[in-house]
Amino acid sequence: MRHRVKGRKFGRPKGHRDLMLKNLVVSLIDHGRISTTIAKAKEIRSLTERVITYGKRGTVHHRRLAFKILNNKDLVKKVFDEIAPKFVNINGGYTRVLKNGFRHGDCAPMSIIEIVEGVKSSSQEHIKAKDLS
Numbered sequence: 001m002r003h004r005v006k007g008r009k010f011g012r013p014k015g016h017r018d019l020m021l022k023n024l025v026v027s028l029i030d031h032g033r034i035s036t037t038i039a040k041a042k043e044i045r046s047l048t049e050r051v052i053t054y055g056k057r058g059t060v061h062h063r064r065l066a067f068k069i070l071n072n073k074d075l076v077k078k079v080f081d082e083i084a085p086k087f088v089n090i091n092g093g094y095t096r097v098l099k100n101g102f103r104h105g106d107c108a109p110m111s112i113i114e115i116v117e118g119v120k121s122s123s124q125e126h127i128k129a130k131d132l133s
Contacts, residue, residue, distance in 0.1 A: 055084025
């Protein structure tokens with residue numbers, strides 16, 4: 001039984017699995033949207049949200065933690081300067097997984113995972129609506 005066992009194994013050894021997930025996170029942050037299997041998308045969602053949360057905190061320590069996952073200084077800079085400021089008022093939910101049919105070769109369920117654009121808070125929308133009326 002798999003009670004309280006987190007994570008998926010994907011039929012790969014631990015080192016291969018970790019590098020595969022990190023590469024998917026790097027691609028997602030670099031491109032903003034990628035297509036992959038549903039299981040991989042659900043697995044990289046937590047890593048991506050962790051990196052964006054590091055970006056929101058903004059300390060040198062959190063830059064180093066993000067660099068451990070991304071392994072690219074340019075992407076760390078992009079997360080901290082461009083992506084994370086969009087989510088200052090939001091706690092979590094930075095990514096979206098959309099089902100996208102099945103892969104042609106092996107009929108694996110595919111999905112699109114993307115970084116959600118920064119959502120305006122309802123109080124800001126309420127203030128703007130109040131000003132217009």
